[in-house]
Amino acid sequence: MTQQIEVPVLVVGGSLVGLSTALLLGHHGVPTLVVEHHRGTAIHPRAAQISQRTMEILRTVGVEQMVRRRSEEQFVQDGAVMAVETLAGKEVAWYIANLNEGVTDVSPTLRVFITQSLLEPLLKTRAFELGAELRFGTDMVSFEQDSEGVTAVIRERDTGQTATVRARYMVAADGSHSRVRETLGIPMRGHGVFSKSVTIYFHADVAALLRSRNLSVIYVLNPVLRGFFRFEKPFNSGFLAINSVGDPAHPVTDVSTGLTEARCLELIHAGLGVDDLPVAIDSVMHWDASADFAETMRQGSVFLAGDAAHVMPPNGGFGGNTGIQDAHNLAWKLALVLNGTAGPELLSSYQDERLPVGAFTTEQAYSRYVTRAAPYLGTTGMQPVENDLNVELGYCYRSAAVIGGGADTRDTREHENPRESKARPGTRAPHLFLERSAEPISTLDLFGRNFVLLAGPEGKAWCEASEAARATPPRVPLIAYRIGVDGLTDPQGNFAEAYGITGSGAVLVRPDGFVAWRARDSSEVCPEIIGSVLAKLLCRA
Ligand SMILES: Cc1cc2nc3c(=O)[nH]c(=O)nc-3n(C[C@H](O)[C@H](O)[C@H](O)COP(=O)(O)OP(=O)(O)OC[C@H]3O[C@@H](n4cnc5c(N)ncnc54)[C@H](O)[C@@H]3O)c2cc1C
Numbered sequence: 001m002t003q004q005i006e007v008p009v010l011v012v013g014g015s016l017v018g019l020s021t022a023l024l025l026g027h028h029g030v031p032t033l034v035v036e037h038h039r040g041t042a043i044h045p046r047a048a049q050i051s052q053r054t055m056e057i058l059r060t061v062g063v064e065q066m067v068r069r070r071s072e073e074q075f076v077q078d079g080a081v082m083a084v085e086t087l088a089g090k091e092v093a094w095y096i097a098n099l100n101e102g103v104t105d106v107s108p109t110l111r112v113f114i115t116q117s118l119l120e121p122l123l124k125t126r127a128f129e130l131g132a133e134l135r136f137g138t139d140m141v142s143f144e145q146d147s148e149g150v151t152a153v154i155r156e157r158d159t160g161q162t163a164t165v166r167a168r169y170m171v172a173a174d175g176s177h178s179r180v181r182e183t184l185g186i187p188m189r190g191h192g193v194f195s196k197s198v199t200i201y202f203h204a205d206v207a208a209l210l211r212s213r214n215l216s217v218i219y220v221l222n223p224v225l226r227g228f229f230r231f232e233k234p235f236n237s238g239f240l241a242i243n244s245v246g247d248p249a250h251p252v253t254d255v256s257t258g259l260t261e262a263r264c265l266e267l268i269h270a271g272l273g274v275d276d277l278p279v280a281i282d283s284v285m286h287w288d289a290s291a292d293f294a295e296t297m298r299q300g301s302v303f304l305a306g307d308a309a310h311v312m313p314p315n316g317g318f319g320g321n322t323g324i325q326d327a328h329n330l331a332w333k334l335a336l337v338l339n340g341t342a343g344p345e346l347l348s349s350y351q352d353e354r355l356p357v358g359a360f361t362t363e364q365a366y367s368r369y370v371t372r373a374a375p376y377l378g379t380t381g382m383q384p385v386e387n388d389l390n391v392e393l394g395y396c397y398r399s400a401a402v403i404g405g406g407a408d409t410r411d412t413r414e415h416e417n418p419r420e421s422k423a424r425p426g427t428r429a430p431h432l433f434l435e436r437s438a439e440p441i442s443t444l445d446l447f448g449r450n451f452v453l454l455a456g457p458e459g460k461a462w463c464e465a466s467e468a469a470r471a472t473p474p475r476v477p478l479i480a481y482r483i484g485v486d487g488l489t490d491p492q493g494n495f496a497e498a499y500g501i502t503g504s505g506a507v508l509v510r511p512d513g514f515v516a517w518r519a520r521d522s523s524e525v526c527p528e529i530i531g532s533v534l535a536k537l538l539c540r541a
Contacts, residue, residue, distance in 0.1 A: 002162055002163060002164055003161075003162075003163035003164070004163070004164050004166070005033060005163055005164070005165045005166070006165075006166045006167075007031055007032065007033040007133070007165060007166075007167050008030055008031055008032070008167065008168050008169065008334075008338050009025055009030055009031075009032045009033075009167055009168065009169050009170070009171060009334060009338075010032070010033050010035070010140075010150065010152055010165050010167035010169075010170045010171070011025075011032050011033070011034040011035070011170075011171045011173055012035060012140045012152075012170065012171070012172050012173060012174045012180055013034075013035075013036060013037075013172070013173035013174040013175060013306075013308070014034045014035065014036025014038075014041070014124075014134060014135075014136060014173075015036065015038075015041070015042055015116075015120065015173070015175065015306075016042070016047060016116050016119070016120060016123070016306065016320045016323060016324070017173040017305050017306030017307070017308075017320070017323035017324060017326065017327055018034055018036065018171070018173035018174075018306075019034065019041075019120055019123040019124050019127050019134075020057075020123055020323070020324045020327040020328075021034075021171050021173055021305060021327040021330070021331065022034045022127040022130075022132035022134070023061055023123055023126050023127040023130060023132070024057075024061065024327050024328055024330075024331035024332075025132070025331045025334060025335065026126075026127055026129075026130025026131045026132050027060070027061045027130055027331070027448075027449070028331055028332055028334075028335035028449070028511070029131075029335060029339075030331070030334060030335050030338060031131050031132070031133070032127075032131075032132045032133070033132075033133045033135065033165060033167070034127070034132055034133065034134045034135065035135050035138040035139065035140050035154050036134070036135070036136045036137075036138065037137075037138070037139050037157070038136060038137070039136050039137040039157075040136055041117070041120035041121050041124055041136075042116045042117045042120050043117060044116070044117060044199070044201070044283075044285050045115035045116060045117050045118075045201075045230075045232075045239065046115070046116045046117075046199075046285075046314075046320070047115070047116040047119075047314075047317070047319065047320035047321075048075070048113050048114060048115045048116070048216075048230060048317070049099070049111065049113060049216070049217070049317025049321075050067070050071075050111065050112045050113070050114055050119070050317075050320075050321065051111055051317070051318075051321040051392040051393075052103060052106070052107040052109055052110060052111050052392060052393060053321065053325060053392050053393055053428075054320075054321045054324050054325070055067070055068075055107075055109040055110065055111070055112060056107060056108070056109055056444055056513070057324060057325070057328050059108070059109055059444070059445075060444075060447070060448030060449075060513075061126060061130075061448075062126070063122055063123070063126050064109060066122055067112065067114060067119065067122055068112055070114055070118055070119075070122065071112040071113055071114035071118075073233070074113070074114055074115065074118055074232055074233060075113040075114070075216070075232060075233060076214050076233065077099070077100075077110075077112060077113060078098045078099050078100050078101075078214065079098070079099055079113065079214045079215050079216030079217075080094060080095075080096060080097050080098060080099070080213070080214060080215050080216060080217075081094075081095045081096040081099070081216055081217040081219075082094040082095060082096075082097075082215060082217075082218060082219065083095070083218070083219035083220070083221050083372065084218060084219070084220060084221075084273075085220075085221065085222045085273070086220065086222060086270070086271060086272060086273025086274075087206065087209045087210070087218060087220070087229065087271065087272045087273055088209050088272060088273035088274050089273040092219075092221055093219075093372075095219075095372065096388070098214075099111050099113070099216055102389075103389055105419075106389065106393060106418050106419060106430075106431060107393070107431050107444070108431055108433075108442035108444055108445070113216055115232075116320065135154070135156070137156060137157045137158055138154050138155065138156050138157065139154065139155050139157060140152050140153070140154050140174075140180075141153050141154065141155050141162075143170065143180070143183070143302075145299075145300045145301055145302065148168070149166065149167055149168040149169065149301050150165075150166075150167050150168075150169070150170040150300075150301050150302060151164060151165070151166050152164070152165045152167065152170065153165075167301075168301065168338065169301045169302075169303065169334055169338075170301060170302045170303070171302075171303050171305055171327075171330065172302060172303065172304050172305065172308045173305045173306045173308060173323070173327075174308050175306070175307045175308060176288070176290075176307040176308070176311040178304065178307075178308035180302065180304070180308065181294055181304055181308050181309075184299045184302060186294050186295060186296055186299065186304070187294070187295050188292040188293065188294055188295070188311075189292060189293060189294075189295055189359075190290070190291050190292030190293055190362060190366075191290065191291040191292065191366055192290055192292065193288045193289065193290040194253060194289055194290065194291075194369075194374070194377065195243040195244055195253040195254075195255065195288070195289040195374075196253065196254040196255060196256040196257065196286070196288060196289075197227075197241060197242060197243045197255055197256065197286075197287050197288070197289045198241070198242055198255050198256050198259060198284055198285065198286055198287070199239050199240070199241045199242075199284070199285040199287065200239060200240050200241075200242070200264045200267070200268060200281060200284050201237075201238075201239045201281070201282040201283045201284070201285070202237070202238070202239070202240070202264075202268055202279050202280060202281050202282055203236055203237045203279070203280045203282060204236065204237075204268070204272070204277055204278060204279040204280070205235070205236045205277070205278075206231055206235050206236070206238070206272065206277075207234070207235040207236070209272060209273075209274070209277075210231070210235060215231075216230070217229075217230055217317075218230070218231075219372055219373060220240070220271040221248070221372075221373065222270065222271075223246075223247065223248065224245060224246075224267065224270035224271075225242050225244070225245045225255075225267055225270055225271060226242070226243050226244045226245075226248065226251065226373045226374065227240055227241045227242035227243050227244075227271070227373070228240070228241050228314075228373075229271060237282075240267065240268055240271050241314065242255045242267060243255065243289055243313075243369075243373055243374065244373075244374065245267070248375075248376065249376055250376070251374075251376060256286045259284065261281055264281050264284060265279055265281065268281075289313045289369065290311055290312075290313070291311070291312050291313060291362050291363070291365060291366035291369070292310070292311055292362065293309065293310040293311075293355070293358045293359045293362050294308070294309045294310065294355075294358075296351060296355070297309050297326075297350060297351040297354055297355050297358070298347070298348075298350060298351045303330055303347075303350060305323060305326040305327055305330065306320075306322075306323025306324075306326060306327070307319060307323060309323075309326060309354070309355075309358055310322060310323075310358035310359070310361070310362045311362070312361065312362040312365035312366065313365050313366065313368075313369040314365070315365055315368035315369040315372055315373065316364060316365045316368045316388065316391070318361050318364065318365050318391065318392075319365070321392070322357070322358060322361045325354070325357070326354050326358070328512055329350060329353055329354050329512055330350050330354075331512075332510070332511035332512055333346050333347055333349065333350060333401070334347070336476075336538060340474060341474045341475075341476055341477075341538060342538035342539060342540065343538060343539035343540050343541065344539070345400070345539035346400075346401060346537075346538055346539045348399075348400065349397075349399035349400050349401035349402075352397075352398065352399035352400070353397040353398070353399045353401070356398075356414055357395045357397075357414070360383075360391075360395065360414045360415060361391060361395075363382075363383040364383065364385065364386055364391050366382065366383075367382050367383050367384065367385045368385060370382055371385060386415060387417070389417070389418065390415045390416060390417055390418070391415060393418040393428055394415045394416045394417055394418045394421065394427075394428075395414065395415045395428075396413050396414060396415060396416065396421075396424075396426045396427050397426045397427075397514055398412075398426055400536075400537075400539060401510070401516065401537055401538075401539075402425050402426040402514070402515075402516055402517075402537075403425060403516060403517040403533060403536060403537060404425045404517060404518065418430065422497075422498065422499065422500035423498070423499040423500050423501070423507050423515045423518060424500065424515065424518070425515045425516060425517055425518055426514065426515065427514065427515055428513055428514055428515075429443060429444070429447065429454075429499075429507065429509045429513050429514065429515050430443065430498050430499065431443060431444050432490075432494055432495060432498045432499075433492075434483065434488045434489060434490055434491075434495070435488070435489045435490075435491055436487055436488055436489075437487075441488070443495075444513060446479075446481065446509075447509050447510075447511065447512075447513040448511065448513070449477065449511055450477035450478055450479050450511060451476060451477060451478040451479075451508060451509065451510060451511060451516070451534065452478070452479050452480075452481070452508075452509045453466045453478065453479070453480040453481070453506055453507070453508050453509075453530065454480075454481055454483060454495075454499065454506065454507050454509065455480065455481070455482045455483065455504075455505070455506040455507075456482070456483060456484075456495070456496050456501055456502060456503035456504055456505050456506070457482060457483060457484035457485055457503050458502075458503045458504040458522070459482055459503070459504050459505060459506050459522060460482060460485075461522055461525040462480065462482075462505075462506035462519070462522065462525055462530070463480040463481075463482050463486075464527065465525060465526070465527055465528070465529050465530040465531070466478055466480035466530045467480065468527050468528070468530070468531060469530040469531035469534055472531055474540070476534050476538065477511075478530070478534070483495045483496075499518075500518065500520065501518065501519070501520050501521070502520055502521045504521045504522035505518070505519050505520045505521045505522065506518070506519050506522075507519075508530070508533060508534075508537075510537075516533075516537050517533050517537065
């Protein structure tokens with residue numbers, strides 16, 4: 001008899017984004033079933049540049065320090081992103097001299113380098129600890145929707161055994177070739193495929209060629225090939241990703257078809273700039289370089305996340321990070337809708353918020369691809385390259401789950417310098433060190449599970465209004481702090497300025513650390529106000 005499984009959320013795909021989705025839903029107490037085609041986590045390193053935003057998210061679920069420790073075993077951190085003609089030869093450009101230069105003030109955490117193959121097992125373990133059921137070697141073979149949810153058939157690859165899963169919601173984290181997206185008939189928009197690229201994994205002792213330079217990503221730009229190297233400690237292994245070969249003005253962009261081992265060796269030597277260094281090929285991964293995003297990220301009870309929703313070239317290291325942000329945006333909303341605290345309409349804000357960010361980030365990755373590795377594509381219609389920090393931390397949301405700051409003020413910013421957002425509704429609440437029991441604590445460490453109201457020292461009435469809202473059904477999870485009073489001190493006296501309020505104002509922060517609403521002072525405070533703000537934000541009639 002076919003097994004019947006009931007679960008609130010079915011996650012299709014158990015790679016970087018599927019595992020993050022399960023982990024973040026688990027953090028909010030939502031049980032998930034994850035099905036993953038492969039029998040284990042990623043074997044290819046792929047993503048390695050993990051943004052500060054991703055590290056902030058991992059910090060809220062208790063794995064930041066573990067990820068940092070493992071990353072240091074694998075890579076020398078704080079490396080440069082630069083370009084050479086060959087590793088042994090001339091340097092062409094330095095895009096980023098040190099991965100964390102100039103960004104340490106904006107966050108309690110740092111960018112790290114750790115490969116997807118090392119990160120995924122850490123996410124998997126934590127997702128499991130938080131209650132996710134993980135079925136590897138299992139395909140989701142079909143699904144249908146009705147007004148109450150999704151019914152999917154899953155099949156274990158080794159046994160052929162099938163089961164029927166009934167879920168209220170389904171998250172498709174099934175990658176760039178998403179079958180779920182295809183089945184739903186959701187089209188992609190963008191630049192299409194511009195290279196049939198390859199990543200060649202190999203062993204070779206390159207330490208001498210690095211000449212003590214600390215390099216995270218090394219673009220190779222020469223008449224033979226355009227691509228990039230990445231090397232792991234102790235610098236005897238890494239990969240060369242290749243996007244095009246031959247004449248840079250009229251390149252061959254299908255690097256993949258007919259690629260032999262001899263040709264791989266030739267290309268690696270052409271990138272290294274030495275012909276006699278022993279090189280052993282480990283494997284070759286074939287992938288399409290493209291820059292596209294799905295026209296919608298939701299259909300009925302099904303949500304697209306990660307590469308299923310937006311696929312971008314690796315230039316900038318944005319793809320996986322953007323997918324983790326999708327999961328982070330969706331998890332708290334699903335949790336509050338599933339437990340009845342929020343109305344189902346809250347879920348519309350997922351697409352309203354994430355689709356523009358996904359599209360913008362995809363364009364930014366494309367702009368980096370063109371300017372760094374493929375000038376032949378031309379810059380007509382290309383977005384100017386924005387500062388990495390603005391892409392990673394400065395993206396802005398406009399939706400019904402944000403009051404003011406966006407739609408209400410006709411502010412159409414998609415991104416900005418996170419140092420300038422000053423807790424404007426729709427932006428990430430700024431990091432600032434406060435003190436608790438004489439120990440430093442980041443404002444960001446107050447967020448992650450509940451709504452949080454931060455009031456200035458004269459904002460007592462806001463805390464009372466929060467107390468009233470918390471006591472009224474449906475009892476939205478809400479914590480209120482008066483900075484400088486409720487056990488949190490502000491030794492530098494920076495809080496009000498950093499959060500764009502006066503000493504009597506208040507800021508309401510969502511569980512994902514984004515500002516939902518703000519009152520600069522106490523002129524409009526009344527006992528019902530926080531309750532009615534929450535009712536509006538959470539789409540409760
Ligand atoms: C060379 C390279 C370097 C990169 N570097 C970076 C970087 O530095 N930083 C960064 O952020 N990103 C980087 N990326 C991008 C990053 O790897 C992707 O964005 C990321 O893997 C997307 O994760 P995902 O979970 O959405 O999709 P995927 O990793 O593609 O996973 C989808 C999973 O779904 C499974 N699946 C599909 N269909 C089904 C089904 N029906 N049933 C069950 N399972 C199914 C698949 O087996 C797969 O494991 C890089 C990519 C490449 C190629």
